[in-house]
Amino acid sequence: DVKVTQSSRYLVKRTGEKVFLECVQDMDHENMFWYRQDPGLGLRLIYFSYDVKMKEKGDIPEGYSVSREKKERFSLILESASTNQTSMYLCASSFADDFGNEQFFGPGTRLTVL
Amino acid sequence: AQKITQTQPGMFVQEKEAVTLDCTYDTSDPSYGLFWYKQPSSGEMIFLIYQGSYDQQNATEGRYSLNFQKARKSANLVISASQLGDSAMYFCAMREGHIKDKIIFGKGTRLHILP
Numbered sequence: 001d002v003k004v005t006q007s008s009r010y011l012v013k014r015t016g017e018k019v020f021l022e023c024v025q026d027m028d029h030e031n032m033f034w035y036r037q038d039p040g041l042g043l044r045l046i047y048f049s050y051d052v053k054m055k056e057k058g059d060i061p062e063g064y065s066v067s068r069e070k071k072e073r074f075s076l077i078l079e080s081a082s083t084n085q086t087s088m089y090l091c092a093s094s095f096a097d098d099f100g101n102e103q104f105f106g107p108g109t110r111l112t113v114l
Numbered sequence: 115a116q117k118i119t120q121t122q123p124g125m126f127v128q129e130k131e132a133v134t135l136d137c138t139y140d141t142s143d144p145s146y147g148l149f150w151y152k153q154p155s156s157g158e159m160i161f162l163i164y165q166g167s168y169d170q171q172n173a174t175e176g177r178y179s180l181n182f183q184k185a186r187k188s189a190n191l192v193i194s195a196s197q198l199g200d201s202a203m204y205f206c207a208m209r210e211g212h213i214k215d216k217i218i219f220g221k222g223t224r225l226h227i228l229p
Contacts, residue, residue: 031215040123042205042221050215058216090159099147099166099209103217105159 003027004106006091012112019078021109023091030096032074033103034058034066037088049074050096081113117141118206118220126226133193135223137206140187145211148189150180153203153222162204165189201227 007022025032031050035043035058045058047066055066063085067075074093078085088110092103119138127133139148150162165173165180173180181190193200206220 033216035219040221043219045216045218048216088157092159094215096215099145099211100164102149102161102164103159104161105151108157110157 004091004093004104006089006106006109008109009107010110010112012114013078013081014114015082017078017081017113019081019111019113021076021078021089021091021111023074023076023093023106024072025074025093025104026072027093027104028071029093029104030071031094031103032068033092033094034064034074034076035090035092036060037090037108043090046076081111083113085111086113087111116220117218118208120204120206120220120223122223123221124224124226126228127196128228129198130195133196133200133225134181135191135193135204135206135225137189137191137220138187139189139206139208141208141210143211147209148180148182149207149209149217150178150189150191151205151207151219152200153205154199155202159205163191196227198227198229201225 004025033048034046049055049068065077090108091106094103095101146167148165152160163175163178165182177194179192203222205222207217
């Protein structure tokens with residue numbers, strides 16, 4: 001079974017704190033993704049990575065950075081958390097190169113920034 | 115312009131009835147793939163069904179089928195004989211050929227199945 005795990009289900013942080021969200025997949029997927037999900041807005045792509053140390057900006061990268069030092073791990077970093085970053089964060093992974101490769105999602109991290 | 119449009123923010127359906135969730139898409143790429151995901155209240159995203167732009171047949175997976183109308187750029191999800199456990203958020207998504215590793219999601223439809 002494909003498994004994508006995220007370091008926390010719930011997280012509460014203060015404005016200005018540096019926040020790390022970790023994601024690990026165990027299926028040797030090339031691609032990994034970070035989304036945020038807000039009511040009425042669906043899923044919006046923050047960053048994705050198609051290989052170790054490779055990353056591309058998604059639709060809403062401002063205020064975020066990412067790190068992919070190992071193939072199985074993709075980290076999302078909020079350099080200085082702000083209240084408008086309160087959201088559900090979803091990590092996903094997939095194989096590359098085939099249209100039919102679905103993304104497998106982690107359980108999500110609900111982040112609250114106070 | 116939105117690439118994926120789901121026009122039904124919410125739907126209420128009686129148990130055992132069939133359900134159609136609408137999805138239209140916008141792309142000029144001849145190669146693309148369409149996905150449907152389900153998100154129950156627990157939050158995890160569950161892949162349901164996939165349709166490729168060159169597939170001749172409509173995709174089916176158990177009680178799920180995809181009504182693919184290429185000329186209309188429509189990819190509606192049909193759930194036959196709905197069950198209480200089908201209550202969830204449903205997302206339509208698309209992968210385009212020229213940016214094939216990324217998936218674009220619609221805003222979702224919340225489906226409520228009534229007993």
